[in-house]
Amino acid sequence: MSAITPPAHGIGLPVEREPSPPRGDNYLTHSRGILSWLFSLDHKRIGIMYLVGVLTAFLIGGIFALLLRTELLTPGPTFNSNKAEAWTFYNHCFTLHGAVMVFLFVIPAIPAVLGNFVLPIMLGAKDVAFPRLNLGSFWCWIGGAIFFTYVLLGGILNASFGWHLPGGYGLDTGWTFYTPYSTGQGPHAHSTDGTIAALLGVFILGFSSILTGVNFIASIHMLRPKGMGWFRMPLMLWALYATSVIQILATPVLAITGLLLLAERVIGVGIFDPAIGGDPVLYQHFFWFYSHPAVYIMILPAMGVISEVISTHSRKHVFGYNFIAYSSIAIALLSFLVWGHHMFVSGQSPLANAIFSLLTFSVAVPSAIKVFNWVSTMYRGDIRFTTAMVCAMCFIVMFTFGGLTGLFLGALSNNIHVTGTYFIVAHFHYVMVGSVLFAFLAGLYHWWPKMFGRMTDLAWGNAGALTLLVGFNLTFMPQFIMGAKGMPRRYATYPVEFQGYHVVSTIGAYVMAIGLFTIAFNLLHALLKGEKAPANPWGANTLEWHCPSPPPHDNFPVEPVAGDPYDLKSWQWDEATKQWVLDEQRARTVAGTEPTVHHH
Amino acid sequence: MSDLVSKQQAAVTLAGDPFSPTRDPHHGHPPHLAHHFETPEQQYSSAKVGMWVFLATELLMFGGLFCAYSVYRHNHPEVFEFAHHYLDRSLGAINTIVLITSSLTMAWGVRCAQLGQRRGLVLCLVLTLIGGAGFMTIKTIEYHHKYVEHVWFGAGNRYSKHYQGPSINEGPFGGHQSESALRMTEGERQEAAADKEMMAPTTQPTESFGPAFVDPNAGTPDESKIKPTQVIPAGLSTRVRPEVGEEVRYEDLPQFEKDRVSTFFNIYFLMTGLHGIHVLVGMGLITWILVRGARGAFGPLYYTPVDLVGLYWHLVDLIWIFLFPLLYLIH
Numbered sequence: 055m056s057a058i059t060p061p062a063h064g065i066g067l068p069v070e071r072e073p074s075p076p077r078g079d080n081y082l083t084h085s086r087g088i089l090s091w092l093f094s095l096d097h098k099r100i101g102i103m104y105l106v107g108v109l110t111a112f113l114i115g116g117i118f119a120l121l122l123r124t125e126l127l128t129p130g131p132t133f134n135s136n137k138a139e140a141w142t143f144y145n146h147c148f149t150l151h152g153a154v155m156v157f158l159f160v161i162p163a164i165p166a167v168l169g170n171f172v173l174p175i176m177l178g179a180k181d182v183a184f185p186r187l188n189l190g191s192f193w194c195w196i197g198g199a200i201f202f203t204y205v206l207l208g209g210i211l212n213a214s215f216g217w218h219l220p221g222g223y224g225l226d227t228g229w230t231f232y233t234p235y236s237t238g239q240g241p242h243a244h245s246t247d248g249t250i251a252a253l254l255g256v257f258i259l260g261f262s263s264i265l266t267g268v269n270f271i272a273s274i275h276m277l278r279p280k281g282m283g284w285f286r287m288p289l290m291l292w293a294l295y296a297t298s299v300i301q302i303l304a305t306p307v308l309a310i311t312g313l314l315l316l317a318e319r320v321i322g323v324g325i326f327d328p329a330i331g332g333d334p335v336l337y338q339h340f341f342w343f344y345s346h347p348a349v350y351i352m353i354l355p356a357m358g359v360i361s362e363v364i365s366t367h368s369r370k371h372v373f374g375y376n377f378i379a380y381s382s383i384a385i386a387l388l389s390f391l392v393w394g395h396h397m398f399v400s401g402q403s404p405l406a407n408a409i410f411s412l413l414t415f416s417v418a419v420p421s422a423i424k425v426f427n428w429v430s431t432m433y434r435g436d437i438r439f440t441t442a443m444v445c446a447m448c449f450i451v452m453f454t455f456g457g458l459t460g461l462f463l464g465a466l467s468n469n470i471h472v473t474g475t476y477f478i479v480a481h482f483h484y485v486m487v488g489s490v491l492f493a494f495l496a497g498l499y500h501w502w503p504k505m506f507g508r509m510t511d512l513a514w515g516n517a518g519a520l521t522l523l524v525g526f527n528l529t530f531m532p533q534f535i536m537g538a539k540g541m542p543r544r545y546a547t548y549p550v551e552f553q554g555y556h557v558v559s560t561i562g563a564y565v566m567a568i569g570l571f572t573i574a575f576n577l578l579h580a581l582l583k584g585e586k587a588p589a590n591p592w593g594a595n596t597l598e599w600h601c602p603s604p605p606p607h608d609n610f611p612v613e614p615v616a617g618d619p620y621d622l623k624s625w626q627w628d629e630a631t632k633q634w635v636l637d638e639q640r641a642r643t644v645a646g647t648e649p650t651v652h653h654h
Numbered sequence: 655m656s657d658l659v660s661k662q663q664a665a666v667t668l669a670g671d672p673f674s675p676t677r678d679p680h681h682g683h684p685p686h687l688a689h690h691f692e693t694p695e696q697q698y699s700s701a702k703v704g705m706w707v708f709l710a711t712e713l714l715m716f717g718g719l720f721c722a723y724s725v726y727r728h729n730h731p732e733v734f735e736f737a738h739h740y741l742d743r744s745l746g747a748i749n750t751i752v753l754i755t756s757s758l759t760m761a762w763g764v765r766c767a768q769l770g771q772r773r774g775l776v777l778c779l780v781l782t783l784i785g786g787a788g789f790m791t792i793k794t795i796e797y798h799h800k801y802v803e804h805v806w807f808g809a810g811n812r813y814s815k816h817y818q819g820p821s822i823n824e825g826p827f828g829g830h831q832s833e834s835a836l837r838m839t840e841g842e843r844q845e846a847a848a849d850k851e852m853m854a855p856t857t858q859p860t861e862s863f864g865p866a867f868v869d870p871n872a873g874t875p876d877e878s879k880i881k882p883t884q885v886i887p888a889g890l891s892t893r894v895r896p897e898v899g900e901e902v903r904y905e906d907l908p909q910f911e912k913d914r915v916s917t918f919f920n921i922y923f924l925m926t927g928l929h930g931i932h933v934l935v936g937m938g939l940i941t942w943i944l945v946r947g948a949r950g951a952f953g954p955l956y957y958t959p960v961d962l963v964g965l966y967w968h969l970v971d972l973i974w975i976f977l978f979p980l981l982y983l984i985h
């Protein structure tokens with residue numbers, strides 16, 4: 055138990071030997087009733103509430119993904135013989151799918167769920183720096199999410215069944231709110247009333263994101279325990295720190311963009327709408343100044359999860375720690391300089407295009423550094439094919455596909471041809487789904503025993519993950535091909551020669567659904583019938599594995615002293631007791647924290 | 655940080671200090687220390703880091719507006735030169751002084767809190783509050799003028815194509831004339847008119863450039879809703895260049911610039927409006943710490959809220975210091 059050396063005053067004893075709360079008392083059982091959850095300041099409970107919310111949003115977004123893929127089975131209308139109604143339905147479906155998945159699932163999934171749960175424990179702290187702000191951030195999220203989903207769903211119910219929900223106007227602008235679609239000009243004027251409500255929802259969600267970022271930055275700066283300098287932090291914390299920097303610097307720009315668009319709609323101020331003196335390209339600049347960094351809000355924490363999972367389940371110290379840590383920061387900084395690559399055909403100057411193209415290529419450097427380091431970590435490691443590890447390996451392959459096709463798109467000459475086609479759709483799904491979703495699942499499987507004190511079933515978990523992998527590639531690989539052949543995105547109809555690809559893609563979507571449901575049942579089964587999890591089922595050395603599973607309300611009775619987070623060799627499997635046991639003397643030597651150091 | 659620690663240590667030794675720390679005997683830690691912090695210094699520094707990070711988000715949010723301002727000013731400089739005459743420089747300058755003074759009293763208030771001077775703190779916060787209220791009052795007067803003169807935002811702006819108010823000739827300032835033009839004496843007016851006649855060939859060079867806009871989709875459902883009056887050749891400056899000392903007049907502006915005049919007012923109202931909302935929020939926060947301060951909540955050991963509200967107030971002040979020259983002092 056060297057990672058937690060008793061502090062100088064001698065009160066603290068290693069948590070595993072002598073947990074201070076009464077036996078069986080943990081954050082789940084600490085208090086009862088729905089209100090004790092809704093008003094809880096405990097970061098772990100807030101994380102779990104985010105988990106429920108985020109998974110609900112994922113379910114809704116996923117259902118609409120299946121609906122829109124089904125509509126695309128045939129070139130003509132599939133659900134509804136009336137073309138106009140079918141197209142309206144489709145426009146609402148893909149807007150809802152995109153907006154809900156982006157704003158309510160991919161952005162908050164890893165930082166808000168896994169970040170909230172593990173960040174303070176990894177820091178050996180009792181909570182985040184501002185627990186009340188954290189709860190406020192959750193309320194903003196849940197309020198914004200309900201509001202946003204209501205507006206979008208209302209539009210679909212209205213378009214398909216004629217049910218008029220009060221205020222539920224729907225949105226068919228795509229998740230990007232491009233002007234002039236969103237400013238009520240042109241053919242979309244009739245249905246854009248949902249824009250105002252949806253923008254308010256996004257504004258509230260943005261607040262949630264900003265406040266979480268503020269909280270994480272302050273926590274990482276101020277709450278690190280003894281023995282944890284910046285370069286002793288788990289790489290998950292580096293990733294969350296870089297993510298938070300983007301959240302606090304980019305999200306306010308989305309907020310002001312939303313406010314300007316609202317001002318445009320409500321009081322007729324002309325900033326973006328060309329009909330009243332505005333500039334629609336300025337809108338695109340503003341929007342992508344947020345939304346490109348937002349892509350890294352999604353992928354950076356995913357990379358943090360992967361660093362933890364790969365090292366732990368390969369039983370090997372992470373390779374190139376400093377490079378992985380610095381590359382997170384490098385990605386965060388570069389993310390602010392590449393937004394123009396979304397606008398290569400929007401009328402930017404050729405010089406700006408060339409500069410943005412060059413900067414886009416440069417993001418590949420830190421991203422590749424990470425991939426090489428993960429692979430090097432696995433090299434000659436003692437790899438355990440746990441579900442978390444299987445998901446992480448899927449991540450590496452899918453991220454490589456997504457990242458490399460990003461370079462195709464960053465190349466100007468190629469981009470001009472495939473922009474606005476399914477090639478783009480496939481590329482960003484490889485990054486946002488193939489990568490972020492697999493990393494989220496890897497993190498869930500990795501920390502599920504810590505969150506709920508139950509082990510997941512290995513065979514079913516792996517089967518689910520591999521089904522998902524097959525389904526995912528079936529869905530999106532054909533989209534690369536049809537995109538390269540010129541199939542434009544966002545259309546409900548297409549020439550007959552593309553039907554083969556669309557059919558394969560739709561079948562893939564259903565295979566993905568089977569994989570995801572297998573995973574969902576696997577996780578739920580673990581909750582109800584899973585084997586009880588020990589404090590450290592993986593033999594990992596970051597601090598969260600030094601407190602019981604599930605953790606007690608206060609995490610640690612006494613602030614622990616951190617050692618080397620990737621010192622996995624000090625944990626040895628004891629066949630007699632069937633658990634991981636720490637060689638304290640070895641861990642202390644590796645960490646350089648001899649007990650004598652602390653007698654001052 | 656070390657400053658703070660030494661102040662706290664000094665305070666602990668002060669006898670008879672009304673804010674002397676009362677340690678809770680049951681828990682053995684200072685009363686304001688939350689359970690997840692180890693020391694009050696850690697808690698104070700965390701709050702400070704959090705506030706600075708939050709202020710960075712505020713800067714980025716206003717940054718969007720400053721960016722919009724820069725884009726429009728760069729593309730339409732003469733519109734800004736013309737339209738800014740509607741803003742009252744003296745009121746703006748007075749407001750700047752009012753806000754800077756309130757920042758001084760705020761900073762003084764933070765010091766009073768640190769030293770445990772309750773009366774000083776209350777006085778400073780009341781003065782700051784008066785400063786904020788004064789600022790908002792003057793701002794309201796300015797907004798009222800704009801409203802009366804029909805240079806309001808959106809369709810309430812006489813220069814907007816979608817203007818819906820009474821005919822502009824019935825307004826207090828007549829037609830499309832700048833305020834300063836109206837203050838001219840009859841002699842000056844004649845002189846200016848003569849000047850304008852002389853300048854006519856050089857100040858209206860761009861109207862004739864470029865072919866007329868032809869919508870290829872005219873008559874179809876795809877017909878453009880935007881009807882530019884002309885297409886500007888790329889690379890040619892459209893800038894109206896008055897002689898040194900002469901002001902840009904509405905009549906001198908090409909038509910497409912005339913259509914952009916209302917944009918200046920829209921940007922003005924958005925920037926000052928968002929700033930005004932921040933002033934109101936700041937006044938709310940100051941009221942909150944004023945009530946707590948009057949009850950003696952703050953002293954050398956605990957003044958974090960005063961400090962943080964102070965930081966916020968200074969930021970709001972700082973933003974105005976940028977807004978004032980950018981909007982009122984254009985030349």
